[in-house]
Amino acid sequence: MQRQPLPKQVDARKLCITNAEINATATVQQLGRFAEGLASSEGEVLAELKLFRGEQGFYRIDGHALAKVEVTCERCLTAMPIEVVSEFALAIVWTEEQAKALPKYLDAVILGEELLDLEELLQDELIISTPFVNYHDIADCKATGPTEYPAPEGAGSEEKSESPFSVLGSIKPRD
Template sequence: MSIPPKRIILPQVVDPRRLVNQGVTLTGEINPDFCIRLAEAVDEISQPIVVNLVFDTAEQGRKVVRGTASTTVILACQRCLEPMELPLAVDMALGIVWSEDQAKALPRELDPWIVEDEAGDIAALVEEELLLAMPFVTYHSEDQCSATASHATGEDLGEIKEENPFGILEQLKNSGSDN
């Protein structure tokens, strides 16, 4: 029998180099209150933002963070405008660096995480990765989208527009014959 893991809310800010030196693995949730930009980009962050981040030393003494982050958001389908669920999941591989210059020297497989002092904002880091993982446009799959059913309505609207001038002419004619 396994006990379900306790929900752990991670701090917004950590000292990443100290975590590397201690070989720490952070497993828990990012408080969505610290992810304002993500919250504004979607209708709702509907599932906890779960992360698993391993702080480690790589070749040449390089300090790295590897792991995953995932959540589910609700946003509007851009075809039918009804809400839809969008799972987001990212793999992260970051080199902890002090400056832009050091960032440029990182191997290609590592994204830079520039931390200028002891305070590394993991909430901002994870939020940025999740924002980058969001597709440019989001649609329901065809069988779940209600826009296919409303396609005919769009054509009807077009016909009404075309018929309107004749309708008005008809009214003018009628009112003229009444006089």
């Protein structure tokens, strides 16, 4: 299917009335807040959004996003590729009160007369769907390579506690 660059801002309620479908691509670099939690800002995001009027007249956005990105392995602190998959069912509402009254299977997007920022929406959904900690498969992890060398002292205890370098690892500049 033909994909377009992600439109930045859309008149969401109008698109719901016309049953719009958006098949778009975005770069991870475009999605700054999402990129912050990753090992690099390399990568691409594919997004499919369906906008329509649903039951009870709700203005709905159903979506699916797939991001191929790099995160930091918490064991060896090098980058590893993962796919972040996000599925969402949203309803556009005017107020906080309407948001609270939505059925459980719908998440609210509170939107006034302004345009909807699709980059913001997409990165919110991707951030929620990104695993908080990530590890290579044992066979691929640099920290658990061939064991011809004796394990360094204290290596065992390091496994159990949260690595003190995990934060450092995620902000380590990449070249």
